Amino acid sequence: PLPRTGPLPLSFGQRRLWVVDRMQPRSREWVSALFLPVPEGADAGRIGAALDRLVERHEALRTDFVVRDGEPMQLIRPSGSLELTTVDVAGHKLPAVLDRELDRGFDLDGGPLARALLARDPAPGGRQVLMLSVHHIVCDGWSSAVLEREFAEILDALRTGRAPRLPALPVQYADFASWQRERITPETVERELAHWRRTLSGAAPLELRADRPRPRVRDAKGAMVPLDLSPRVTEALTEIGRRRGATPFMTLLTGFATLLARRTGQWDVVLGTPVAGRDRPGTEGVVGFFLNSLVLRLGLAGGLSFGAAVERVRDACRDAFAHQDLPFEQLVADVAPERDSARTPLYQVAFDLHDEELTGSASDGADFATLIEVSRIAKTDLTLYLRRRPDGGMSGGLEYATALFERDTVERLADQFVLLLEGASAEPLVRLDEVDVLPAAERGELDRWSGTPAPPYTLDAPGLFERQADATPDAVALRTGSGEVSYRRLDRQANGIAHRLRDLGAGADSVVGVLVDRGADLIAALLGVWKAGAAYLPIEPGTPDERIAYMLADAGATLLVSDSALDGVTTVSPRTADARAERPARSADTERLAYVIYTSGSTGRPKGV
Structure with a gap:
């Protein structure tokens, strides 16, 4: 010392x-x-x-x-x-x-x-x-x-x-x-600045639409709208992150960034977060201003699934945290030397997660409500604060600049954030631009105003898959015990199977048997049958030949996708069908037969439904 x-x-x-x-x-x-x-x-x-x-x-x-x-x-x-x-x-x-x-x-x-x-x-x-x-x-x-x-x-x-x-x-x-002054040398600063110049090159400020014109000089008066996440949603999000090597911070940040992108139309989201700055042993229990501000640039896309977006945010966060030692003021001086008196430098929206549980009087509902009432300062245009509750859920709020936003606008944002996380936690494969953010009350109002039924779906299941493959061709579509399969690879394998089936006469109203072990080839086979315009008949590997023959004959199936040959039926191998980028032409029909599945049947004979 x-x-x-x-x-x-x-x-x-x-x-x-x-x-x-x-x-x-x-x-x-x-x-x-x-x-x-x-x-x-x-x-x-x-x-x-x-x-x-x-x-x-x-x-x-x-x-x-x-x-x-x-x-x-x-x-x-x-x-x-x-x-x-x-x-x-x-x-x-x-x-x-x-x-x-x-x-x-x-x-x-x-x-x-x-x-x-x-x-x-x-x-x-x-x-x-x-x-x-x-x-x-x-x-x-x-x-x-x-x-x-x-x-x-x-x-x-x-x-x-x-x-x-x-x-x-x-x-x-x-x-x-004193130690920080010794550690952060001019050479260290220049090395870190080089990284951040590359990272932030071309980044645009997030244009979150305000209710009032922005004052020429930033007004720090603020207020906070409280919000809560249930233990069920919090645990589901934690599990989604755990499977992808992401922390709760990264998973919740993905949800917040998605909401911001949906509100602004800017998928290249730039926001800030505080970092503890306590990596030196012995500082954990010390009172002082260790905090540093970190800029996060999250290059998302509307076609990404929520799970894929978590992976992208994970990578961006890891990269930023690896370069967190550069003092924020030195980054600002280099990257944004001309200050804008109307805005905070580098970012105007922030996310702050305290993953430890609320304790003491802060966990008392009355005192926490009081704290929210007197928390009138907005350090950015909009900041999301979250902290874990003893029951496993999250509590916090959206702190906002009252010079820019009406309270009901921020209340709507808070409702949309909770709704978005509820939807994404239940279905992590949902596209970011399709996850529901409209509260039931507002949806009911829209239905009443429109007075007309919603239009029918224009894409069938293979069409939806193809749209995702076009949006994120290199994203992971499948994970199996033998590795990962991208959307592009899966799409091309399915196209090859579909073209082969078409050549053999498959099409609308026809049924094609599928006898493939569980794995990537099975998914490609099912998609290939659909792309050919046919319906699939799933057959469990190990089913007796007599039962297989009966099901194929009863369903009128003359084609079988399988690696095993079977007498009396033409077989297409999912492994040897030539992968093709060209998709077979077909018309989308959401009313068309999708599959036939056989039950045991009350008479002992399998029954197709």
């Missing part, structure tokens, strides 16, 4: 916030509100003592900022206490009181940069709410979770007269700031 004998250097992130504060002093935009758990019976004296223990434990909470030779530095006070104000306030007036407290902002030159407000409802059964206000330059979202856990432990230790059970802190934030 560094000696604490004088001013110490700032981290890159701290310096960025210090510069912002010079331009917008005492701005509420960088004040974080943390609601700490207050058990019944805890008095102001014990609460104040617990807060002071936190200040003693974490240097960031007793740090001042000074200027030496024109350069900002941080100065750590050897001791200090945290200001605790106690007020009696009726429950319905609580949001306004908390609002005024946050509006006070902080003076970086004078410090301290954290204070607490204990609001008590004097009514019988009234609750206590403890809000800790702290400037982001000394505390990030991860730090808030640390403070919440440690405050609860210290408060309980004071109640029972024992020593708090807290891990030792081998380093403090000032040590990290």
